[in-house]
Amino acid sequence: MSEISREILSVGDLNRAIATSLEERFDTVWVGGEISNFKAYDSGHWYFSLKDEEGQIRCVMFRGRNGQVGFMPQFGDKVEVSASLGMYVPRGDVQLTIQTLRRAGMGGLYEAFLKLKAKLAKEGLFDEERKRALPTHPRSIGIITSSQAAALKDVLSTLARRAPHIPIVVYPTLVQGPEAPAGIIAALKAANEENVVDVILLVRGGGSIEDLWAFNDEQLAYAIAHSDIPVVSGVGHETDFTIADFVADLRAPTPTGAAELAAPRKDQLLQELSAIQQALLQRVNQRVEREAQTLDQLALRLSHALPNPDRMREQITGLQKRLYQSWSVRMDNWKRNQTHLQSQLELLNPQRTLERGYSVILSKDKNPLHAIRGPKELIPNKEFQICMADGEAEVRFAEVKITP
Template sequence: MSEISREILSVGDLNRAIAQSLEDRFDTVWVSGEISNFKAYDSGHWYFSLKDEEGQIRCVMFRGRNGQVGFMPQSGDLVEVSAGLGMYVPRGDVQLTIQTLRRAGMGGLYEAFLKLKAKLAKEGLFDEDRKREIPSHPRSIGIITSPQAAALKDVLSTLARRAPHIPVVIYPTLVQGPEAPAGIISALKNAEKENAVDVILLVRGGGSIEDLWAFNDEQLAYAIAHSAIPVVSGVGHETDFTIADFVADLRAPTPTGAAELAAPRRDQILQELDAIFQALLQRINQRIEREAQTLDQLALRLSHALPNPDRMREQITGLQQRINQAWSVRIESWKRNHTHYQLQLEMLNPQRTLERGYAVILRQEKNSLFALRNSNELHVHQNYQVRLAEGQAVIEVSRVDTEL
């Protein structure tokens, strides 16, 4: 074939042909390497290179895919990716279009993480409408972590600085190892049973995926989701993601961040209280002004409703005098009645009868005294009490002569 008869391709056509050839030749490949020049754009897409001792290749991971990664990669991370091999035609760069990204050497754990994450997401445990509001002014804060964890010191220091007035309750547990998930679940249940805190901080410092694996436990995820107390997760560093982060009511990038999200700053609270006080004072002043205006209007209406105020004042004075006079008459009547009743009571007083020379004979029966009214009630050898005008005496009857 002569040189003139050969087809002359444009650069774009050539690059597209190469890209098509690469896509036809390679299906999905798994590649391991070190991330370099990592950039996350506002669009949500990630661009970086994978390199090793022998070479490097450009990579792109689009937003729809990297949302499933579970951590934010950084330059220097060793990772494994599954990708399609192709070419970016405008630049003529061979590149990997990444579908899956995981930390190198953690394939099995990462696959289990993604599988559990997908399962719980399907069940709705990550839905925002399920998550509870974190109280803006908690009365007390609970912390679930290891007493030996460095994260606990950071959290306590942050809470003491931001909100020293809020009590803190620590629920100690293991946060690493096979027994850690059961311990964390038990701590959650204890917090619910005691009902002493308004929000729980689930915190742990950074570490490898194995170190943080306790927070990827399925039963722990259900315990967090069903907790009666809102949970703030602060596990690892900002780039670390666990199942507990996704299911918690609020995820903090670090343990210190969890403390900052749960505890309002003391000076901020004071500013809010001052703002509320000023608002209340303004409302009160406005109310007083409105009521004063209403009072002025009522006074004006009242002045128009009284055709002769002086005459009405005279009538009021006359009524007061009549009331006072009627009251005086009533008092005098009560005094006269009182005197009359006193005289009647005095006339009926038995003592007056005794003073006229009479006596009364009383008979003792059990614990009571009875006055004798009939001579037949007198019996010999019986003791009787005789009361006179002055004094009393006990007598014994030796003989009774009854006159008919």
């Protein structure tokens, strides 16, 4: 009878009781493991499992939490999470509801990153109101990065393709290691003191949080914020975030993206120039029409006020012809000047020179923009880069014979 009278629980009630017991028994726990079965849903929530050699557990991280992670987890990533332990009642699965997630082994760095980020945000360094728009037509562009970085080559190639007419100034510096922050700050200071560029690209390729740590320096953040020249940050890959990204006037997902944001395309500039020309011609025509109407009104008044209206009409007709001729000559001059400027712009395009069969030899052990100008600079067994109309090639001369 005692077995019959005992309360019978539903499965849902049992699962809820287990969930309540787990939540009461465990406070927030830190768990380390390897990402498995990761899926990001359209809702923004993440579902995956954490596993190691002895077992696995289901995990959920909701959209409001995972927006602070700074990278997209991948299968096999080793991570550390802080979470509350509970149960998903409909399936009866024990699961972790994750509050924070970081790469394994970087807890100290990540916590320092979050602490500095919160401090600078409170000081207003990330506020959109203090950030400046980039110049639409920069006179020159500055690049702060390592002279040996692959990111520099990508940026220079992008700028050469989009806007070959814009001069480039490279401010080389270390971008990794304990001396990198001071070097980057010095490069920013030099660019501001010289004041020859209208926008600065601060770029570096991807890497681990340790590799990118120079861009999480507090003094560098203040230097970027106090720069008189707008700064575009293009550090790492799209999922990498640094303090420099938050304080810069604009963040680009990659170094190439930074170059694309800073440099207008040449064909777009020509379109804008054509639009300005059309607007100018329209304004001129409108002015001519208004002046012609004024002359007609004067002619009508004079025809009634003067004793010899036929003669005055002839004079007015002559004046009208002279006016139209004057405007016609001026408009023709403007059109010729416009055509000349467009021709000059095309002649200055270095690509046209290369297409005529010429090549440019660049020294690789000096500034990347240094072009070889004399045969004595062609040193055997040194690497050089040759730029041609259809591409680039890296060469090493076995022997150089200088002809008189």
